[in-house]
Amino acid sequence: MQKAEFDKFAAAYLDTCARNIRASGETPDFFARYKVADVRAELDRAASGLERLNILDFGSGVGASLPSFRALFPNAKMVCADVSRQSLDIARSRFPGAAEYVELHSNRLPFDDESFDVVFTACVFHHIDHAEHPVLVSELRRVLKRNGLCFIFEHNPWNPLTVRAVNTCPYDENARLVGGPRMRQLVRAAGFVSARLVYRIFFPHFLALLRPLERLITKLPLGAQYYVVGKKA
Numbered sequence: 001m002q003k004a005e006f007d008k009f010a011a012a013y014l015d016t017c018a019r020n021i022r023a024s025g026e027t028p029d030f031f032a033r034y035k036v037a038d039v040r041a042e043l044d045r046a047a048s049g050l051e052r053l054n055i056l057d058f059g060s061g062v063g064a065s066l067p068s069f070r071a072l073f074p075n076a077k078m079v080c081a082d083v084s085r086q087s088l089d090i091a092r093s094r095f096p097g098a099a100e101y102v103e104l105h106s107n108r109l110p111f112d113d114e115s116f117d118v119v120f121t122a123c124v125f126h127h128i129d130h131a132e133h134p135v136l137v138s139e140l141r142r143v144l145k146r147n148g149l150c151f152i153f154e155h156n157p158w159n160p161l162t163v164r165a166v167n168t169c170p171y172d173e174n175a176r177l178v179g180g181p182r183m184r185q186l187v188r189a190a191g192f193v194s195a196r197l198v199y200r201i202f203f204p205h206f207l208a209l210l211r212p213l214e215r216l217i218t219k220l221p222l223g224a225q226y227y228v229v230g231k232k233a
Helices: 003-010 013-020 028-045 066-072 085-094 130-142 160-167 180-189 205-216
Strands: 054-058 077-082 100-103 116-122 144-155 194-200 225-231
Touching: 028 066, 028 116, 028 144, 028 194, 028 225, 054 066, 066 077, 077 085, 085 100, 130 144, 130 180, 144 160, 144 180, 180 194, 180 225
Parallel strands: 054 077, 054 116, 077 100, 116 144
Antiparallel strands: 144 225, 194 225
8 A cells, every 4th residue: 555545544544444343343442552552561571661762653544552652651752653644644633742743755764773662563564565575674673772672563364354354444455464474584584683473362352251361372373463573682
């Protein structure tokens, strides 16, 4: 998907997303919140300092993740970056002062080397030409500080319900899903010292009581989504 397509869907993005995931029994807020909660949990396990972090939300869209970041990382400096000016304008109007909003114009990110403690991207790469993935992952590593963490969340193409949701979503019409092992390979090839693959969201809302069991099956490649977390040396 190109800039013009993102702009076209920006105003209706949240409503379209809510309709598209209705079968899961969850809302877009649920899917945004669990991702940021996973980032917080990973940083807690790594005993990383949580004060005054610089966090980049790459492909931030209309700011769906911002409320969760503000709640779980209240002292962080947030930068939301996207190719869609209209999406950024919507995010700015929804959450004034919550972040710096940066429009992207090329695969070269407009940030200095080692600018961020955490880089986060949620379901963005399946919209990007796969040939561009290596360059962009390398860029995410470039702008990350030493010992910083990069989180890439994506839809799992091995989950049939996920595939159905993507195939019926208007703004995913040109999307190509990326498998977890391939994403982990890209992160490793970019020079991260570690790259761990974690599958997430195995149970729909009506089975939510079983979700505590997910921590035991994160290697099972059937979750609706996954993330790869890479650490920069």
